[in-house]
Amino acid sequence: MKRVAVYRKEHFNAAHRLFRQQWSDEANAATFGKCSLPHYHGHNYEIEIKVVGEPDKETGFVMDMKKLSDLVQEKVISKFDHKNLNLDTEEFKTLNPTAENIAIIIFELLRPHIDPSLDLFIRLYETPRNFVDYPA
Amino acid sequence: MKRVAVYRKEHFNAAHRLFRQQWSDEANAATFGKCSLPHYHGHNYEIEIKVVGEPDKETGFVMDMKKLSDLVQEKVISKFDHKNLNLDTEEFKTLNPTAENIAIIIFELLRPHIDPSLDLFIRLYETPRNFVDYPA
């Protein structure tokens, strides 16, 4: 069985701040530092979607990258691009938009729409020097 | 046992089109879209060769990167660089040159020439935003 991983990169820009509503402003500042400043800041988020499976005998594709790209646009990019994650999205109304949590949410948005025979992994770059993988 | 992975990047440029000979032109166009246009298109392919093993006690090397680079030049780059994969190579005369299939072929070209105690993995970038790993 020849399992291959295919990767597709997409991106979105969004504002956020790290902030836990149950905590005081002082507690937020002490834990999250500049990332908690009240007027938000932004990132150029890069998403790397990894899909693992056997290439189809006829097409040679694990999954059509055009279809994967369209799916990510529809389920993820159209939701988050140029939004304020804390204010404008249902997902992060109460959930702290750390890179870890954003990657988990992106996984959960895509997983139901990808063939169950394929494994899915998300890498999210918050900056070129800070990024996360889910699942690890 | 201290297993280390060492990586070496190499590159080649080649033309290809995605095309299944057993299908009609219409079927190819419907499945592969612009990637099937009849006059071919090209990519700057980047290959990342990963070799895993224990560093040699004396040299501190898992494998001499110069020897690995020379091997990749001889077995892979000299075959595919500046070629039309569909027309000019034995490997893709009938096999559709998807990134998945090219990565599998590169693995098979290199595997016999690398010490059996070492594991081998291939990553192939078709573009900076589309890439594959084999084995996954």
Add this chain to the structure above:
Amino acid sequence: MKRVAVYRKEHFNAAHRLFRQQWSDEANAATFGKCSLPHYHGHNYEIEIKVVGEPDKETGFVMDMKKLSDLVQEKVISKFDHKNLNLDTEEFKTLNPTAENIAIIIFELLRPHIDPSLDLFIRLYETPRNFVDYPA
């Protein structure tokens, strides 16, 4: 259990040469080539520190990246940055400073200072085309 990997990139510049003291100059030249030239050469080393664990329920962090970055500065960068690895560091007085060995040393410098519940992995780029992972 939702395990997430978080990555932080840091960098340092250093001189080194590949050289095994128990060998003659000729044997070193034959094995290490230009990497063994007597007057040293340098690299812009990039370190990618990967830490794997469950995000904290309150903060949404696997580990505070600011704390990780500070730790890497203190334990690794301050030791190696702008140094001659062969001449100026205890670690490589007798150990050959291959990328493999540098990655293992960085792992050993950091591991005692990271929560035992978290897994640690090091990637070291010697150049953009030559890099290693430890553990593999």
